[in-house]
Amino acid sequence: MMTASPSSPTTLPLASPIEPFSPEPLRWVAEDGRPVRDLPARYTPELLRELHREMVRAREFDRKLVTLLRQGRTTFYAQSSGMEATQVGLARSIRVGHDWVWPYYRDHTLGLAMGVPMIDLISQCLGTNSDLCKGRQMPHHFGSASKNFVSISSSIASQVPPAAGNAMAQKYLGTDEITLCTFGDGATSEGDWHAGLNMAGAAKAPALFVCENNQWAISTNLAAQTASPNIHIKAKAYGMPGFYVDGNDIVAVMEVCGYAAEWVRAGNGPALVECLTYRVGSHSNADADAEKNYRTRDEVNSWLARDPIARVEGLLAHLGHPVDAEERADLISAVHRAVDADVLKAEATGQPDWRIMFEDVYADTPPHLREQAAFVRAEMEGQK
Ligand SMILES: Cc1ncc(C[n+]2csc(CCOP(=O)(O)OP(=O)(O)O)c2C)c(N)n1
Ligand SMILES: [Mg+2]
Structure with a gap:
């Protein structure tokens, strides 16, 4: 299980040192798409277009899955809309299929970006015979053995102690793998979260802990969640660096998480990254009217104006390679067709006995x- 396998071509080279505990989230690209730091040479228009395509695919996948919910073809789904830069960027920061991932329930965009086939995800949501778990898991709680993407658990922070244990095993077996463990801001209030970080810190295990801080845990906002000024500062208590990154800037996510992943891989011990982002949709289909019940439309609108997909489009325009309206529309309809085809394929396999x-x-x-x-x-x- 822990033997070495070839590295994925998505692996980034080691970036220049990045300072931990920055007071403001680190960013490379401003909201209007202008670079605010030197853009490393690897961010070619081709790579940026690829990242853009993956983010649009994730956004449209969410739209289609919400439709399937409304049609009664699946019963649970938690959108990641607004968080695409964090999850697509994370997939590019690790060695896919070599490193191990202990995700949380909102990480389908991470899974898709790591190359989990869309039909596997759809089959799991529909609970058809084509589902690897044959409908025995809650919808939207998938896993992928070939990607070392551990099956998702709903229980908040329950993945953190086993992820620390996974990283300890990687260290003791002398592999060059790391363990990526993701979670939301709400998870950082759980005892399991503290136990896991403490254990990984004490063992100097190669774990990269990433908080996808979307600022809400259902209806509990960050200020009510913790008296700490932010999440990454908690890393100090466990003897590891904490990095703070603008989670809606995919270049920043890849630079900081790519750097932290290689720092962890080099045997320095674990690290914590906080990606500051926002969930623009509801918590899940069990959260009917977020804007009526606990947050304002103005707040949502202010984050829609910081959309991660628009930011990449702004950067591409700045570099002289704009995505035109027709191209975007073609991209969107191709995703819709692909989802429709996979839904029909999955449903044709029937319901498990x-x-x-x-x-x-x-x-x-x-x-x-x-x-x-x-x-x-x-x-x-x-x-x-
Ligand atoms: C141990 C546990 N307690 C409570 C819940 C109910 N619950 C489900 S999601 C959630 C909020 C988690 O928020 P966060 O960690 O910020 O992730 P997000 O949903 O915002 O991505 C809660 C409290 C649960 N699933 N597990
Ligand atoms: Mg949250």
């Missing part, structure tokens, strides 16, 4: 499960 609930865990089904299976069978036959 109910017996699957009792399979794949034990070689010999224990008596209490046989009893439960008999009960379900009687219920199913009674419904005919």
